[in-house]
Amino acid sequence: MASRGKSLIGKVPLVILQLAIAFLVLAPFFWMLSVSLKPANEPFAIPARLWPDNPTLENYILAFRPEFRRYFLNSIIVSGATVLITVPLALLAAYSLTRYQFRILSVFLAAVILAQFFPAGAMIIPIYKMVKAANLLDTYASLIIAYITVTLPVAIWMLRGFLTRVPKTLEEAAAIDGARPLRAFFDIVIPLARPGIVATTVFVLIVTWQEFLFALSFTSTKEMRTLPVGMNDYIGQYGIRYGELMASSVMVSLPVIVIFFFLQRQFVSGLTAGAVKG
């Protein structure tokens, strides 16, 4: 570490920088929270007041209206189904990529990684037309299929990083002991790759929870909209009821923030393993 041996005083500028960064990151969150707790009858002063005089939860109660609950439910269904399908599919694909050495598999991996960078904007028109032709507009299925497709490449890539580190010799030992390959997969590979599975799950969840473009294009009725699209609708709808808008923002963000902070360590190592080690 570069700063070893420096006196405490020498560290003061760095601590100030730390505080500046914390401020940059937290100021918008602070503002979101402050406005969400502001009672409707407390007028907006100009320049704006930093913290409400009488903080209240009334905005949260108002914002948690039936349509918001519906958006919430839709988001949970779509994200949940995507995670439940993507992660096992990616696990199987990543497993065969690390355990079998066929040329076609490395071609496949390259193709999958390349696909990860396709602009969603460039694909949206044909995908929309497909969804429409299949009569799937305004359905969960359309979103779930689209989300599985866009999250699969990254999920395969992340899991592959973890599975390469699960030594093959363990499975071979199990095979000698008479275990069938599938059995070795469930009893040895999956438990050892668990941190990777957790990291991938969190990643897929974060991506699908906030996905906007497909949800905006594929859904048109209030019953089928997910949280991000619903939030976008709110901007005009709420007019100057910023308190409710911010309260719903807090409620939308909370689930991912909570999950993320519980599983943070595993997630960060999963994300950086691939990028740093190539």
Next chain:
Amino acid sequence: MAYGFMLPAAILVAGLMYWPMIDTFRESLYATTFLNPNPTFIGLKTYEQLFGDSTFWQIVRNSIIWTIGVVFLQNVGGFLIALLLNQKLPGQGILRSLILLPWVLPGVVAAILWRFMYDPQLGLINSFFMRLGIVEHGVGWLAEPSTAMAAVIFAAFWKGFPFSTVVFLAALQNVDQEQVEAAKIDGAGSLRRLFDVVIPAIWPVAVVNVLLTTILTFNYFDIIYVLTRGGPLNATAIFPTRIYEVGFGQFKFGEAAAYGSLSVLVLVLFVGLLLLVQRRQVKAA
């Protein structure tokens, strides 16, 4: 068995990613309008029209400014912040967790938050500047064509920098400390050590990071769409927002698809150029 494991993923990626990419180009050869929803083949005519349209060139220019702006801030800023977080200081553990907050925040929520931060009357930024006496009246950062682009770039930087920082931080922790110590014994100052040892060591990670953020930023839709819808007067319109507007706002699927195909072309050229510059630099060094 290997193929069986791979098959579902292969079918989805081929059918829903590769095929649409090809189909976008086919679609762009047809004209569909709101009044005439049956596609008629018109060949490359849409492209001809676009090349003669100043809006198209504005989109190209905006996309490049937006991408360079965000990628530069995210990577240079992200790296500097990673350097700071890599120092032995109190509270680093908490700070390392905290900085990830913006990245976890859903894009639409981040955009709503920044819409509010930039608000001429109620925004925290104007309130801050007014208290300091820098501005007299609230500035409509997102409503002025001259400031809108900078405003959306900053919001995107805020949302995206944690990713770069985390990756850089991991790379910094992998730097061979013996080399750093050796340079120190040779009398290299901390800046010298940074440029001669640390930066070369993390360079490969930096290249990957820049490429990754370039592609993701170029394709990023949420922040701009929610903050400005591409306005005012197309001042912040980039490929993804334009494609959405033309396709789903005006129902001109052919034109939207042409924008889509061209966005791929621009992105490929852009990334190619980046790789070329990077290779030159490595050779020159």
